[in-house]
Amino acid sequence: MGSGDEWITVGSEYADGLNDGSERAAFARSGADVFLAAPFVRFLGERGQRRLVVGQARVAVTAGAKAELTVAVRACWHEDRGWRQQEPPAELFGPDLVADLPLAGPPDRTDARAAAVTLAKAVAESSRNEVRRLRGLRYEFEQRLAGLLANRRRDTLRPLLAQIVEISVAAGRARDQAQEAVRDGLWIWLWDEDAYRGTRPDRETPPAGGPAWLGTHQASIRHCAALDEQLAEEVARLHSMLSSMSTFAVAQDSEAQDRFNLLAAAAAAGLGVPALILSLYGADSFLPLDTFDRAWRALVPIGLTVLAAAVVALRWLPGMSRARHYTTAVVLVLALVSVLLFAGALAPGG
Incomplete structure (x- = not known):
């Protein structure tokens, strides 16, 4: 002091x-x-x-x-x-x-x-x-x-x-x-x-x-x-x-609601379009997914559709989209395709 x-x-x-x-x-x-x-x-x-x-x-x-x-x-x-x-x-x-x-x-x-x-x-x-x-x-x-x-x-x-x-x-x-x-x-x-x-x-x-x-x-x-x-x-x-x-x-709060709505729409489009195609043309010819030819013919269109919907959603998502967001989307799509592959391999044949 x-x-x-x-x-x-x-x-x-x-x-x-x-x-x-x-x-x-x-x-x-x-x-x-x-x-x-x-x-x-x-x-x-x-x-x-x-x-x-x-x-x-x-x-x-x-x-x-x-x-x-x-x-x-x-x-x-x-x-x-x-x-x-x-x-x-x-x-x-x-x-x-x-x-x-x-x-x-x-x-x-x-x-x-x-x-x-x-x-x-x-x-x-x-x-x-x-x-x-x-x-x-x-x-x-x-x-x-x-x-x-x-x-x-x-x-x-x-x-x-x-x-x-x-x-x-x-x-x-x-x-x-x-x-x-x-x-x-x-x-x-x-x-x-x-x-x-x-x-x-x-x-x-x-x-x-x-x-x-x-x-x-x-x-x-x-x-x-x-x-x-x-x-x-x-x-x-x-x-x-x-x-x-x-x-x-x-x-x-408004931005979060917009983000949720966009993600929900992207998920609906990514899963709904392939489901509609399969329901129209049937999936019996692809099941079970026990060969590579059957697997890629059934899952590649689904994976590409979901990935396209995810990329569009991230591109128009409110806020800043970074590389890690796109990486996460790819990982989620691959996980979804893996689950479908696993389920299709266990499905009984037509």
């Missing part, structure tokens, strides 16, 4: 409430002179095993004592086998949760207010920086959707939809934290109402003659407001993707 770490005690707790007013209780429980709470958003881990943590970082500083930075984890999402919400595991609660905060320098230990504001600003700025990783995750979803549309990857629609909904929920909950922080001025009003009134987000500069840390506090509020705005954009794009995917799902 930077220099001055020995002056800061880092802790974590699980608090899944929303707008529950726990900040006042946390301030009273800490016994600190200064208390601030900033929105906390962070991605942890490598790709494939990432976690998205959403919560609130609470800074409590007492004059002449150590600062306490406690992350109240509101919710956690895990990437393992698809993004989904889960209770935070025990190993999540450690100092790494707030590692690499963008501190310009060590907090001023001689001024509890300045130290608390410096830490809160670092948390707010770090959370805002994490939006770029959320944006990268959205790009991943869009790429998967493009591959699904082009049939370039083996993916399914419903799990992808579920993951997008989960991440949309995560972004929405992070927005809640940012909006609360902006509205309440990072809860500075708990110990300094004048500073709360002087650093509202609609003010471009802090009031003249105030302490230097007021400017830092106002910058923290701007970071929270920017976090809210950027998350709102991501949520809107995720919802737009969901709308597009619902339209795609309808088109996919």
Whole structure:
């Protein structure tokens, strides 16, 4: 977290409430002179095993004592086998949760207010920086959707939809934290109402003659407001993707029905035409299929008819037909001819 770490005690707790007013209780429980709470958003881990943590970082500083930075984890999402919400595991609660905060320098230990504001600003700025990783995750979803549309990857629609909904929920909950922080001025009003009134987000500069840390506090509020705005954009794009995917799902169902109808028609033509010929002219002269001459005269027309119907069906099949599709069709036709050959060889002679 930077220099001055020995002056800061880092802790974590699980608090899944929303707008529950726990900040006042946390301030009273800490016994600190200064208390601030900033929105906390962070991605942890490598790709494939990432976690998205959403919560609130609470800074409590007492004059002449150590600062306490406690992350109240509101919710956690895990990437393992698809993004989904889960209770935070025990190993999540450690100092790494707030590692690499963008501190310009060590907090001023001689001024509890300045130290608390410096830490809160670092948390707010770090959370805002994490939006770029959320944006990268959205790009991943869009790429998967493009591959699904082009049939370039083996993916399914419903799990992808579920993951997008989960991440949309995560972004929405992070927005809640940012909006609360902006509205309440990072809860500075708990110990300094004048500073709360002087650093509202609609003010471009802090009031003249105030302490230097007021400017830092106002910058923290701007970071929270920017976090809210950027998350709102991501949520809107995720919802737009969901709308597009619902339209795609309808088109996919229609395409599947067309594919089924075409395959059924091809199968009916491939099997019906030879059956009609045999019913008109009889098959007694070919049975049993105990010689090569009888076998090819009976089965080659059937095989060619079924193969022609299969090729036509694949050629006009909705979607992209690949070489493996034609290979599969040939294998199926050969299997059908083999079954007919086996059955014809066992049939009694005329």
